[in-house]
Amino acid sequence: xxxxxxxxxxxxxxxxxxxxxxxxxxxxxxxxxxxxxxxxxxxxxxxxxxxxxxxxxxxxxxxxxxxxxxxxxxxxxxxxxxxxxxxxxxxxxxxxxxxxxxxxxxxxxxxxxxxxxxxxxxxxxxxxxxxxxxxxxxxxxxxxxxxxxxxxxxxxxxxxxxxxxxxxxxxxxxxxxxxxxxxxxxxxxxxxxxxxxxxxxxxxxxxxxxxxxxxxxxxxxxxxxxxxxxxxxxxxxxxxxxxxxxxxxxxxxxxxxxxxxxxxxxxxxxxxxxxxxxxxxxxxxxxxxxxxxxxxxxxxxxxxxxxxxxxxxxxxxxxxxxxxxxxxxxxxxxxxxxxxxxxxxxxxxxxxxxxxxxxxxxxxxxxxxxxxxxxxxxxxxxxxxxxxxxxxxxxxxxxxxxxxxxxxxxxxxxxxxxxxxxxxxxxxxxxxxxxxxxxxxxxxxxxxxxxxxxxxxxxxxxxxxxxxxxxxxxxxxxxx
Ligand SMILES: [Cu+2]
Numbered sequence: 392x393x394x395x396x397x398x399x400x401x402x403x404x405x406x407x408x409x410x411x412x413x414x415x416x417x418x419x420x421x422x423x424x425x426x427x428x429x430x431x432x433x434x435x436x437x438x439x440x441x442x443x444x445x446x447x448x449x450x451x452x453x454x455x456x457x458x459x460x461x462x463x464x465x466x467x468x469x470x471x472x473x474x475x476x477x478x479x480x481x482x483x484x485x486x487x488x489x490x491x492x493x494x495x496x497x498x499x500x501x502x503x504x505x506x507x508x509x510x511x512x513x514x515x516x517x518x519x520x521x522x523x524x525x526x527x528x529x530x531x532x533x534x535x536x537x538x539x540x541x542x543x544x545x546x547x548x549x550x551x552x553x554x555x556x557x558x559x560x561x562x563x564x565x566x567x568x569x570x571x572x573x574x575x576x577x578x579x580x581x582x583x584x585x586x587x588x589x590x591x592x593x594x595x596x597x598x599x600x601x602x603x604x605x606x607x608x609x610x611x612x613x614x615x616x617x618x619x620x621x622x623x624x625x626x627x628x629x630x631x632x633x634x635x636x637x638x639x640x641x642x643x644x645x646x647x648x649x650x651x652x653x654x655x656x657x658x659x660x661x662x663x664x665x666x667x668x669x670x671x672x673x674x675x676x677x678x679x680x681x682x683x684x685x686x687x688x689x690x691x692x693x694x695x696x697x698x699x700x701x702x703x704x705x706x707x708x709x710x711x712x713x714x715x716x717x718x719x720x721x722x723x724x725x726x727x728x729x730x731x732x733x734x735x736x737x738x739x740x741x742x743x744x745x746x747x748x749x750x751x752x753x754x755x756x757x758x759x760x761x762x763x764x765x766x767x768x769x770x771x772x773x774x775x776x777x778x779x780x781x782x783x784x785x786x787x788x789x790x791x792x793x794x795x796x797x798x799x800x801x802x803x804x805x806x807x808x809x810x811x812x813x814x815x816x817x818x819x820x821x822x823x824x825x826x827x828x829x830x831x832x833x834x835x836x837x838x839x840x841x842x843x844x845x846x847x848x849x850x851x852x853x854x855x856x857x858x859x860x861x862x863x864x865x866x867x868x869x870x871x
Contacts, residue, residue: 432870435793437511437847441535445489447482451502453546453556454495460619461626466584468555469496469546475624476578476648477544477558484539484562490532492524499523502532503547504560505686506670506826508815509534511847515547516814519848519866523548539564540670541644541688543578550587552856553615553650561644562670568748569666569675571692574642575633579656579705579715580621581649587615589861590774611768611806611832615651615857620707620715627716633703635695636722642666643703644690647683650856653708653808653829655682656689657733658719659701663691665740669825671817672748679737682708684810686827686854689740695721700730709808745823753842754819758798762789766811766830766853766863767804775862776805776853782862789851789867795843797867799851806832809858813867814849816841827854843869 456473459465471477482488494500501523503515513532517523524530539562546556559576590613619626635641643663647654656663657680664675667690681689698721705715718730769775775782791797799818803809812827818841820828830837852864 431790434848435846435869435871438845440510440513440533441487442533443487445533446486448489448491449478449480450491450493451477452493452495453500458555458624460582460621460624461628464626469551470555471558474558475555476580477556479559479561479576480544481561481563482536484537484564486536488534488536491529492532493529494524494526497526498551499525499548500551500556501530501547502544503814504532504534504542504544505812506540506542506688507534507536507560507562508817508845511815511845511849514814514847514849516848516850517548519850536560536562538562538670541576541646541667541690542670543646543648543688545648550650550856550860552648553581553583553587557648559644559646568672569642569664569692570640571642572639573635574644576623576644576646577703577717578621578623578646578648579652579654580624581615581617581652581707581710581712582619582621582626583615583650584618585616587650587856589857614710617652617710617712620652620654620705620710620712622703622705622715622717625717627713630702631717632720633717634720634722637695637698639695641693641695642690643693644688645683646688647685649685651685652710653682653684653810654705654715655680655708655736655739656703656705657736658693658703659731659733660697660699661693661701661719663693665745666690666692668745668747668823669817669827671824673823674746674748676740676744676746677738678740678744680733681740682829684808684827684829684854685856686810686812687825687829693719698724700724700726700728702730702732704733742821742823742828745821747819747822747824749824750822751817751819751824751840751842753794753844754796754840756796758840759795760791761798761800763800763802765802765804766809769862776858777862778865781865783852783864786862786865788848789865790870791843791867792871793843793846793869796840797843798838798840800838801830801836803830803832803835808832808835809863810854811837811851812854813839813841813851815845815847816849
């Protein structure tokens, strides 16, 4: 690729290209594509992506479509292959996956493979790892699908994720550490019937995004005007049924694909054994409930020993919409019986309960480099969220060197949770290995450690889409 200085991809130009006008409307814009140097060191060339023949080839089309999340409810959205959630992509660990994305939207788009440590050029961050895909164009993402895990894919342009451009990606392990008889993928989402937008008045008072949870005063943020909560694209009025047979062990792969929701998940009448966190295997831990932020995933195994009809229920911990629901229905049960609702939350999973089966290499001992980062709400009239007072893309990259053990310590000076996500790497947090971690509000602190083993430019950001769009992001950049 020629030096990007010859055709600078400026923030202004990107905003023109996308027709976007709000601050940071294009996640990841504002920097040059790789291949150039800055005055703080020469950039390290990323791993190139695989060129071998794919084991699995998929074509996806991003385009406008209609969803029907409930009876008599229909909304125009932006979808992959006119499905919502998008088609489940399922491959074996180590397979080479090729996805040809055709853009039938009126706007530019990309796909990000959330959690998969792909080579940088196929990470799907516009203006950072690739030029955005123009309307009418096709782009091929090809990468080796590893390690095994529960992932999802989504657009990384602006607020497109909250328009419906998302779907699950399952990379099956060849030798699971837990036994199960069948599995269901459970995609949780917040349902926005209209085009997403940042709060027009700075979100400090009044309606902001349109109300929802009663303005920004109490909670320190406004909630988008969600019209409900979804499990696999369906409102609780029209829940999906997960059929089970008594005696089976069922694996549920929960994905929080919401844009601005922390979900609390329970299954009535059943304990859950958490087996994977963000796709990575953990020592099984029994809980009654777990909470997870946007971008997090948990796999659980449930023993079907309690015949009947039971709700799988996901409450918005930061919203007041009715909970998302699906139904676990035992074979032979009268399907007209009203499903049972979960009782009190009971034992809730804590991060400290998570013990990765394989800890991360390269992060023992003291770190080679530490960043202390403060997460906070921006001042002033506009709606901004900051890391160390800087609003991406007007923000300094976090420069690291290949092979380093890097530590990031975060302190959250705002009253709301920030689910922070690092592209291209897993990180160690406590004894867990994850790619997204919630930093609690009111001076909550989280420390993560990762091994700098995947050169390139990687976005590190809040996975609340509105916080990301309003500046809560940095580039982690490999330099020599
Ligand atoms: Cu946030």
